[in-house]
Amino acid sequence: ELDLAELELQQSAARLQSVREDLELRQLEYERVEHQIQQRQIVSPINGVVVAINKHVGELVSPTDPAVMHIVQLDSLRAVYSVPRLDSARFNTNDVVSLVIGAGEQRVTGVIEFVSPVANPESNTVQVKVKIPNVDGMCPSGVSCRWDLLAPKLDPEPTRVSQR
Numbered sequence: 001e002l003d004l005a006e007l008e009l010q011q012s013a014a015r016l017q018s019v020r021e022d023l024e025l026r027q028l029e030y031e032r033v034e035h036q037i038q039q040r041q042i043v044s045p046i047n048g049v050v051v052a053i054n055k056h057v058g059e060l061v062s063p064t065d066p067a068v069m070h071i072v073q074l075d076s077l078r079a080v081y082s083v084p085r086l087d088s089a090r091f092n093t094n095d096v097v098s099l100v101i102g103a104g105e106q107r108v109t110g111v112i113e114f115v116s117p118v119a120n121p122e123s124n125t126v127q128v129k130v131k132i133p134n135v136d137g138m139c140p141s142g143v144s145c146r147w148d149l150l151a152p153k154l155d156p157e158p159t160r161v162s163q164r
Contacts, residue, residue, distance in 0.1 A: 048073040072141065077132040079110065079145040085119045087149050088126035096154040097130060102143040108132055109154060110147075 052070040055061055061068055079099065083091070091097075095112045110130040119126050130147070132139060 042068055044071050046071060046073045047075070074137060074141055075133075075135050077134050077139055077141055078113065079130045079132060079147070081128045081130065081147055082120070082123060082125040083128045083149065085124050085126050088115060088119075088128060091115055091128060091153075097147060098151055098154060099130065099132065100146045100148075101132075101139050102145075106139065108139060 048071040050069050051072050053068070054070070055068045091112055093112055093115060097110055097112060099108050099110050100106065101108055110132040112128060113131040114127075114129040116127040132145075
């Protein structure tokens with residue numbers, strides 16, 4: 001009986017080892033499938049909103065046409081103005097200006113991000129880009145934005161200075 005019990009013990013140990021190996025094999029298979037799924041997922045590097053889908057399930061995404069979808073990031077907006085050359089001399093990068101957005105006349109502040117060093121010879125204007133913080137999403141994208149060039153520049157807020 002002792003020999004029979006020892007034989008059963010060895011058989012049970014062998015079955016246990018077989019189950020452990022099978023479990024390890026299934027775990028590796030699971031990880032392989034997870035990796036394959038991750039390779040086929042598209043993850044945006046920005047936090048934004050999908051506005052257009054260019055490719056659908058099953059379509060080829062080639063290196064010559066890699067655009068799968070258009071995503072816009074709305075937490076910061078940019079307004080581009082053509083400012084008369086003489087007026088543009090008053091403005092510098094990081095100046096804070098007051099703007100009016102949309103038909104609702106919503107007042108917001110913006111920070112001058114870029115003042116072109118080159119004037120357009122046809123219109124005698126200079127391109128100025130103004131960045132508008134929109135973290136709360138209160139400013140809609142694509143609406144008209146007016147800038148009164150004669151209004152005084154605003155003092156930079158401490159939070160804006162630290163964001164440079």
